[in-house]
Each structure stands twice: as structure tokens, then as C-alpha cells.
Amino acid sequence: MSSLRRLLRQTMTIARRDFVATVYTPIFLLFLFAPLIMVAFSTIGAMGAAQAADHGADRVRIVAIVPDALAGSLNEADRRSRTIFRRDEEPPELVTLTATSDPAAQARAAFESREYDATAVLYGPLDRPIILYGARGTRAADYLVVLAGQALAAERLDGRLPDVAATKTLFARQRATLGGQNQTAFLAVFGVFFLTLFLAGQVVGTMAEERSNKVIEVLAAAVPLEAVFLGKLLGMFGVAVLFIGFWGTVLGQVTSLLPPALGGVVGELSPAIGLPMFTVLFVAYFTMAYLLLGSVFLTIGAQATTMREIQMLSLPITIVQVGMFSLTLSGLSEPGGWLALVAEVFPLSSPFAMAGVAAASDALWPHALALAWQALWVALFVTLGARLFRRGVLQSGSARPFWRRKRAEG
Known part of the structure; x- marks a missing residue:
């Protein structure tokens, strides 16, 4: 068996192990229905605010x-x-x-x-x-x-305005409007951002339990750490895909019941590259965004020793994600500008920015280049994370993160 094939097999073994350990638990149902709970509470609050506003507006x-x-x-x-x-x-x-x-x-x-x-x-x-x-x-x-x-x-005019007998005819556009393309670009960026914000942060704590029960030493002795990191990343990505597949099916059934007027509004959001290709690229860029951010979060989370430290990392992680979202939106406001180029090239914001490009432009070659560029950075982040974990946490049986070791050495 070749070394590459062995590495892939070990990676998928770790991925399957983490996927099963996450999905086959009662707490996963709470995670799966978390959007429904949030929507329910938001709806209750919105209805209360609307009733209060309507009560005042009536007068x-x-x-x-x-x-x-x-x-x-x-x-x-x-x-x-x-x-x-x-x-x-x-x-x-x-x-x-x-x-x-x-x-x-x-x-x-x-x-x-x-x-x-x-x-x-x-x-x-x-x-x-x-x-x-x-x-x-x-x-x-x-x-x-x-x-x-x-x-x-x-x-x-003798006390009355003239009556105008207008003939109004609904016209179906053959192509999306420029405003519709811009709206689609924003929704694409927001969609990738929201999904990664909600799902990618789960990767941070995946190493905590392994370190607390010393399982990570067994895994590190049996398989390369690169396979462990990539396997855990793919396992959590499988959980994310299951989550999106479930809610995508539910929302697909709900949108089929929309009235024709709302259906026409949705039709105005057609991307420039075409809906089938846009769907493929959206999935690809969400995948890359999850793997890029997840690999960074996995690397940072692997350095933490306690759940308290992992909880403290949640705020900086959220700030990073919001920063990438803000950078992308700034680039979308000036297509072709230097800020848009920075957002498309910088690895952590590239999936967000290129999802917007897919909605506003019909060129295909930039996406092939961008996906290859992002995949390269996923490999670099996974490799870097494994090396930092090997040299830092596992060195001499030390479980202290690298920032504590530097402080102790100083």
C-alpha cells in the first residue's frame, strides 16, 4: 500500500470516528434543531415588538x-x-x-x-x-x-383629476438585473459567512476531550498527526454537511409553498453565472471556507488545555470571521478595486469574496484558480497545525500551549 493511500485511509478512519462520535449522541439533536429554537424565540420577540408598534401606529x-x-x-x-x-x-x-x-x-x-x-x-x-x-x-x-x-x-380642473386607464402587463426578464446580481452576491457572501460562523466554530473543541483522556497520544503513535488533524476536520465537516442537508431539505419544501409574488422576487436574484453552476460554486466555496477556517481554529484549539481556554477563544474566532465578512463586503462595494482584490486573494476571506464574484460575473477561470489557491492553504494550515501540536504539546510530554511555554521560558 502506497504512503499516500495509507494516509488517506487513516484520515478517513479518524473522520468516520469523529463523525459517528458527534452524530450518534442526544446532544446532536439539540444542535440540529438549534436554528428552529432561535427562530421560535426571534419570532416571539418580533411579534411582541410588532404588536406594540402597531398599537401605537393605529393612533x-x-x-x-x-x-x-x-x-x-x-x-x-x-x-x-x-x-x-x-x-x-x-x-x-x-x-x-x-x-x-x-x-x-x-x-x-x-x-x-x-x-x-x-x-x-x-x-x-x-x-x-x-x-x-x-x-x-x-x-x-x-x-x-x-x-x-x-x-x-x-x-x-373643475374639481376632479382626470382618470388614467393604464394597461399593466407583467413582463418576465430573460436575464437577471444588475441590482439582482448585486443582491445575489451579497446573499452568497452572507450565506457562506453565516454557515461557517454557525458551524466552523465547533472544530475548536474537538481536541479537548482527546487530550483530557490521553487518547491523542495513542492516535499520534498510530497515525501521523497530519492524518489526525485532517480526519477531525473532515469528520466535523461531515457533521456540517448533514446539518445543511437536513435544513436545506426543510427550507426547499417551505419555499415551494411561496406565493407567486414572492417567487417572482426570488427569480430576480438569478446569478450571472447561471443557477446550476452557481450552486456548485457556492457549495465548493462553503467547503473551502469551512476547511480553511476550521483548520485555523483546530490549530488554535489544539493548543488549549482546558475548556475555559477554549471558551475564551470563541470571541477572537468570531471577530476573525466577522472581519473576513466585513472585508468581503467592502470589496463588493467596489468591484475590481484593490480592496476587492485583497479579499479575493487573502486565504481566509477568499471563499467569501469568490462566492460573491460567482453571482456577479460569468467568468469561470477565476474560480478554478481560486479553488486551487484555497486548497493549497488548507494543506498548509493542516500541516502547520500538526507540526505545532507535535513540537509544542507533545514534546517531552508537555501539555502546555505554546504561548505559556514562551512565557515560562522568558
């Missing part, structure tokens, strides 16, 4: 103090204008009041009304209206200006 009004002869024109203009707003974007309900001899005092009194919460109040002639508005009434004040203009036009 908000915009007020127009005008003569009775103009009230009908204003209400008609308001009815027509609201058709262009989504339900959650509609201006507050319009209230028209009959103007008195002192409309300015009447406008100020409208803000003190106990029947509603006035956010903007209009009074005066429609060609030169005066509008008072509250702290969050800027848009409501602008809306009242539009209503005043439409009502004034209606009065000058």
Missing part, C-alpha cells in the same frame, strides 16, 4: 385643516396616492378638519388632541401651505405637500 394621523370645499379633493388625492404604497409603508391616516378663523392655533391644538397622535398638520392656502410636523413626521409632511398639489390641480 397616528396626518391632519389637513382646510375649507369644506377642499376636503373632498384632498381625500380623493389621498385615496389615489395610497395605491402606490405597500401596507407597511403607507402614510398615517388622513384627517380633515374644517378651518376656523385661526387655523394656526387650530393646527397647534391638533398636536394636543386626545383622539389621535398628530404627526403632521397642514393649514393655509394649498398653493402656499404651512405644515407643522413632529420629530418623526418629515415624510408625513412631504406627503401632505403632494396631496396639496394634487388637490390644487383638481380644483383648477
